[in-house]
Amino acid sequence: MSSDSTPSGPARVAFYNDPKIRSIFYQLALLAAIAFLVYGAVSNAIENLARANIASGFGFWNNTAGFDISQTLISYSSQASTYGRAFWVGLLNTLLVAGLGIVFATILGFIVGLSRLSKNWLLSKVAGGFVETIRNLPLLLQLLFWYNAVLKALPDIRDSIVIPGGGMINNRGLFLPRPEFLYGFEMVLVALAVGVAGSIGFYIWARKRQERTGQQAPVAAVVLALVIGLPLAVLALKGFPLSFSYPQAGRFNIAGGVEILPEFAALLFGLSIYTAAFIAEVVRAGVLAVSHGQVEAAYSLGLQPRPTLRLIVVPQAMRVIIPPLTSQYLNLTKNSSLAVAIGYPDLVQVFTGTVLNQTGQAVEVVAITMLVYLVISLSTSLLMNIYNRRVALVER
Amino acid sequence: MYKIASLFALAVLLAAQGASAQTLKTVKDRGALNCGANGTLAGFGLPDAQGAWTGLDVDFCRAVAAAIFDDPNKVKFVALTAKDRFTALQSGEVDVLARNTTWTSSRDTSLGLNFTGVNYYDGQGFLVRKSLKVNSALELNGASVCVQQGTTTELNLADYFRASKMTLKTVTFATANEAVKAYDAGRCDAYTTDASGLYSERLRLASAGDHIILPEIISKEPLGPAVRHGDDQWFDVVKWVHFAMVNAEELGITQKNVGEMLKSDNPEIKRLLGTEGAFGEQLGLTKDWVVRIVGKVGNYGEIFEKNVGQGSPMKIARGLNGLWNKGGLQYAPPVR
Numbered sequence A: 001m002s003s004d005s006t007p008s009g010p011a012r013v014a015f016y017n018d019p020k021i022r023s024i025f026y027q028l029a030l031l032a033a034i035a036f037l038v039y040g041a042v043s044n045a046i047e048n049l050a051r052a053n054i055a056s057g058f059g060f061w062n063n064t065a066g067f068d069i070s071q072t073l074i075s076y077s078s079q080a081s082t083y084g085r086a087f088w089v090g091l092l093n094t095l096l097v098a099g100l101g102i103v104f105a106t107i108l109g110f111i112v113g114l115s116r117l118s119k120n121w122l123l124s125k126v127a128g129g130f131v132e133t134i135r136n137l138p139l140l141l142q143l144l145f146w147y148n149a150v151l152k153a154l155p156d157i158r159d160s161i162v163i164p165g166g167g168m169i170n171n172r173g174l175f176l177p178r179p180e181f182l183y184g185f186e187m188v189l190v191a192l193a194v195g196v197a198g199s200i201g202f203y204i205w206a207r208k209r210q211e212r213t214g215q216q217a218p219v220a221a222v223v224l225a226l227v228i229g230l231p232l233a234v235l236a237l238k239g240f241p242l243s244f245s246y247p248q249a250g251r252f253n254i255a256g257g258v259e260i261l262p263e264f265a266a267l268l269f270g271l272s273i274y275t276a277a278f279i280a281e282v283v284r285a286g287v288l289a290v291s292h293g294q295v296e297a298a299y300s301l302g303l304q305p306r307p308t309l310r311l312i313v314v315p316q317a318m319r320v321i322i323p324p325l326t327s328q329y330l331n332l333t334k335n336s337s338l339a340v341a342i343g344y345p346d347l348v349q350v351f352t353g354t355v356l357n358q359t360g361q362a363v364e365v366v367a368i369t370m371l372v373y374l375v376i377s378l379s380t381s382l383l384m385n386i387y388n389r390r391v392a393l394v395e396r
Numbered sequence B: 001m002y003k004i005a006s007l008f009a010l011a012v013l014l015a016a017q018g019a020s021a022q023t024l025k026t027v028k029d030r031g032a033l034n035c036g037a038n039g040t041l042a043g044f045g046l047p048d049a050q051g052a053w054t055g056l057d058v059d060f061c062r063a064v065a066a067a068i069f070d071d072p073n074k075v076k077f078v079a080l081t082a083k084d085r086f087t088a089l090q091s092g093e094v095d096v097l098a099r100n101t102t103w104t105s106s107r108d109t110s111l112g113l114n115f116t117g118v119n120y121y122d123g124q125g126f127l128v129r130k131s132l133k134v135n136s137a138l139e140l141n142g143a144s145v146c147v148q149q150g151t152t153t154e155l156n157l158a159d160y161f162r163a164s165k166m167t168l169k170t171v172t173f174a175t176a177n178e179a180v181k182a183y184d185a186g187r188c189d190a191y192t193t194d195a196s197g198l199y200s201e202r203l204r205l206a207s208a209g210d211h212i213i214l215p216e217i218i219s220k221e222p223l224g225p226a227v228r229h230g231d232d233q234w235f236d237v238v239k240w241v242h243f244a245m246v247n248a249e250e251l252g253i254t255q256k257n258v259g260e261m262l263k264s265d266n267p268e269i270k271r272l273l274g275t276e277g278a279f280g281e282q283l284g285l286t287k288d289w290v291v292r293i294v295g296k297v298g299n300y301g302e303i304f305e306k307n308v309g310q311g312s313p314m315k316i317a318r319g320l321n322g323l324w325n326k327g328g329l330q331y332a333p334p335v336r
């Protein structure tokens, strides 16, 4: 009989009965099983590809692409560029339409969502009708509708609608004058930077002062003067070092200027409107989630309706809005791959479309594409989570 | 949707299973041939409202089924777009791909395909509106051109404009349907594809008479059926179905007279129709395989005229697709 077991400590259990060690063991076993499965699948796939004589590996990345792409944000040419370059072109096109789509969908979604809560009967009914119609029609159908509506409604290139100021619009797209910066324009950019920095400084100062003394400063007017007025003044001082290249009708097409393709316009329009309908509902739900007592309390303190909305309701609503808003952003990004239906050269159209077909390397191309969407989605989530943490309720 | 399904099938097939190299047996056991066809190109592959398929490529698959099953209807047609077709064949979704597909070296090698022959010699052309007053492709400098993705067309187009020192704006669509619709709506000055496709698609335009096909043919497009690498027997079967149809035409054997021809004394006819020798058995088929093909589907000239020639709205002349002894390129090795 030994007496060295200490009765005060926890009862000793055999290590294989220790829940902690057990759980680690199970997780390791699962990990090993998954790794084995993945290894088996990959090596089997490689073997089968080799047996079917299908090329594999990533060597195709540096081969000449040979096909043209209608919208390229970076320089690209069919004879000189590689499949890898085509990938980047497609990716940037996806990011462009998704980024702008998120901005427009958010603005429109907030407007519609708040309108739906408006006391104005007509406004709220119109907003409600918008949401119900847009939400309940398949996005693909809407994209095809916008694309064909845009193309059919616009005139032929030879009867382009001329926009005052030198723009043109026709069924080949929207063409705008392209600004060309001459010597001396850098000073305007410097002025703009100074203006923005000054505005931020002024805003912080004004806020601090208001917190201390309750005095309000004319922030809007000062910001406007600094951000727009200052650069304009410098522009005039320097004698307008700026010229425009105007779009010019050629035999078939418009040359010069900035070109916005109808495929891009239709996709951006369709995605923004579709997602805005969902965001509107998210916003409405968020605002309704703020208890009415908050508003009443604000009113009884003498706050006007507008500041009440801005200072009391929206900040609290944001806590409810952010998580579902994030999923809407992710949806929009992923939905942008429907571009394929209307000829917009996004990542899926260019890379899993032409490149996959041309190289036949389905496994590699699809794997890369999935990885890209995963990275985009995770980064979006990450950013939104950081923001969410800032607005979340801090419990004490 | 289809694409995702077939990509998934490809992934599963590649990851989980050894490649089976017994297509003929698989097809016989299944009781039907799976044929990858064009679903929207009149003259080559197109189902009608009742789901009955017609076209030159469709009849080719029917001929394969006739040779195997003595029944040209034992075919399941799978409509494939240009960009998804190779994945469908690689993944085993279809046994043979007969979808106006150009035979190129990379498709023959790195895509893991074997082309079994050329059932239509074609070349790429341009369709433009008459009102543009363009008479030659060389006048298209600066034009917008609508094109379908995943085709040789897409590559030839870029090459041709570069070689001719012209600029172009390509607008690329996933299907011919969308490309043609956009062209019809005025989005592009020209639509380009295989000349046969132009004749076919022109009939679908709002007013076909307002469009002309330019005289330039900018590429060689030998269109033919393809099978997967790694199954020589199946490769032989599909290859010889086409040769049999060409030989039948050359020897004057038609759907109508094939019964009488069985009594012919001509040794070439006897070998082809199986009244002498065992050439069908060597392929893994029956003695009367060609009787089945020609009797149930027709010879090469017959299916040509019916689908794209004088018996069709397209009225394409035999041209390069005539027999070798009539000024064309269709030439089949002998059965012996």
Ligand SMILES: N[C@@H](CCC(=O)N[C@@H](CS)C(=O)NCC(=O)O)C(=O)O
Binding pocket: B038, B039, B040, B041, B080, B081, B082, B099, B100, B101, B102, B103, B148, B150, B151, B152, B153, B174, B175, B176, B177, B193, B194, B196, B197, B198, B221, B223
């Ligand atoms: N022969 C070319 C082009 C084949 C092709 O896809 N042609 C188009 C235009 S004729 C087509 O068949 N489109 C019908 C469709 O995709 O629905 C190739 O093999 O790449």
